[in-house]
Ligand SMILES: [Zn+2]
């Protein structure tokens with residue numbers, strides 16, 4: 001069976017759908033590039049956020065209500081948060097332990113294994129340890 005020629009209107013609809021798909025694809029790809037390159041690393045660290053929270057959860061739904069919350073690590077009561085999407089970790093704990101305030105995970109999305117001793121924490125959380133990952137040797 002020979003296909004009939006498409007009308008201009010049909011072609012316009014096809015091109016319109018193709019354009020939306022292509023734009024969505026480009027949007028997603030550029031988002032992935034931003035995440036993969038950690039393009040806003042300074043801002044992310046300033047916000048004490050891990051990459052998944054900073055790049056993916058920025059616009060998570062939140063109710064407009066001032067909300068009480070306690071830090072999940074030190075359990076200290078915190079100042080009221082401006083919406084219901086409260087942080088998990090207080091700024092003090094986040095800084096001390098290198099955690100994301102948003103989800104309570106490692107701010108550099110590094111698995112810390114099961115070592116819970118003082119030495120392990122110190123190695124993983126000090127700024128020096130982060131800049132020179134273990135295993136690297138001086139030349
Ligand atoms: Zn805390």
Ligand SMILES: [Zn+2]
Nearest residue numbers: 050053100103
């Ligand atoms: Zn996070």
